[in-house]
Amino acid sequence: MQPSEPSYNPNGNNPGGLPNTKPRSFKQRILAQNPATQLRKLRLRWLLVLSSIPLFGIYTAFGIAPQTITQDIPISTVIEQVALPQLDEALSTAQNDETFWQADQVRRDDTLASLMTRLNIRNQEAIDFLRRDPDASALASQLRPGRSIQAQTTDSGELLQLQYQTDNKSIFKVERSDSGYQAKMLDASFVTHSVLKSAEIKSSLFGATDAAGIPDQIAIQMADIFSSYIDFHTDLRRGDRFVVVYEAVYNNGELVRTGQVLAAEFTNQGKTYNAVMYRNPEGQVSYYTPDGKNLHKSFLRSPLEFSRISSGFSLGRLHPILNTIRAHKGTDFAAPIGTGVKAPADGTVAFVGVQNGYGNVIILQHQNGISTKYGHLSRFAQGLHKGMKVSQSDVIGYVGMTGLATGPHLHYEFMVNGENRDPLKVALPSAIPIDQKYKADFSTHSANLAAQLRLLSASNMAALE
Structure with a gap:
């Protein structure tokens, strides 16, 4: 008798009295499956698929909407004649009926012509009336920066009404009537x-x-x-x-x-x-x-309402034009040409005119030995002359770039008994x-x-x- 092959029991026991066999690979075990077993598994899968079909039907029904009739619904077509207006006539009527109110404020450099352009006043009859009528022509001389003006016009620029606030108590009004334009002054409420x-x-x-x-x-x-x-x-x-x-x-x-x-x-x-x-x-x-x-x-810190310092007080600065080291005895305020320059305190005009590289210059004499200087001005305030008294915040001139200047700015000096001080640091009483x-x-x-x-x-x- 030949000796039997060694038994194999990975669990250390022998359930059911079955003989132990050698371990097989995963692939071998798959190939060795009984065809009847595979058939049973395939039937089970088809059973699961078929049993799921009603569920998909329920889901689809709810996705459509509850109690929705899914049978054929009769469809009919209704044709109705609609009369459309002529396009040119409709546009013409809309434009003739459409008017606009436009409100604006008078700007510093405004003229009557520039205002009419901004307010969309284009009909020649209104333009001639505002320029030539004795009552309306006064409007051009009463334009003041900051005051309100409103105009009602058509889309084509025909003036219907114009209102302008002449002062705190009155409003100037121009209105079109059947007989033409009329101008009158109204009491403002x-x-x-x-x-x-x-x-x-x-x-x-x-x-x-x-x-x-x-x-x-x-x-x-x-x-x-x-x-x-x-x-x-x-x-x-x-x-x-x-x-x-x-x-x-x-x-x-x-x-x-x-x-x-x-x-x-x-x-x-x-x-x-x-x-x-x-x-x-x-x-x-x-x-x-x-x-x-x-x-x-008693002195304002700056003679300009609002600006930017472009160059400060210095005893040794490289001059931007002369390219030499020299003292800069004041402060430069960069600002647009035409910006108003205010007197920082009450004083008397000691000099007004042209002075060396400073261009147009004003010098004011104040109390307690204080004087101030303003250079590179574009022009002086109307009527300003030597010996004239000015009050704090009066506009005495306008920013420019006359003389030796690389751009528009105000050169401002502050002197005590003839000695220059830094305008931004000197103590002000x-x-x-x-x-x-x-x-x-x-x-x-x-x-x-x-x-x-x-x-x-x-x-x-x-x-x-």
């Missing part, structure tokens, strides 16, 4: 309201006011009000905040113009400044702190505080405006938090 706004500096003062819907004129006023404490050329920082209360004048519900700043609070680099406007019984307007301290110094005889009236007026500022400032802070 102006109503003044106080407007409260707040904003945060993210890039610039004008950027903040634009984002908050505050007119540029109010931004310029704020820069002037706080100019003795904040240098708006260099001191502004991202995150600075301000609140402002200002006048807005309306006529028949339409905004006509903005008035004066009534109160303002400006936080610059963590320090807060407050200002309230006070008009004394004599009609003089000044801005004070809530306790009556005059915000303006404070102006006179509120007169004692107006103190009680001012305190009542100031308390009301200060309360409005606190309310708006608190609301603004709560919104930021």
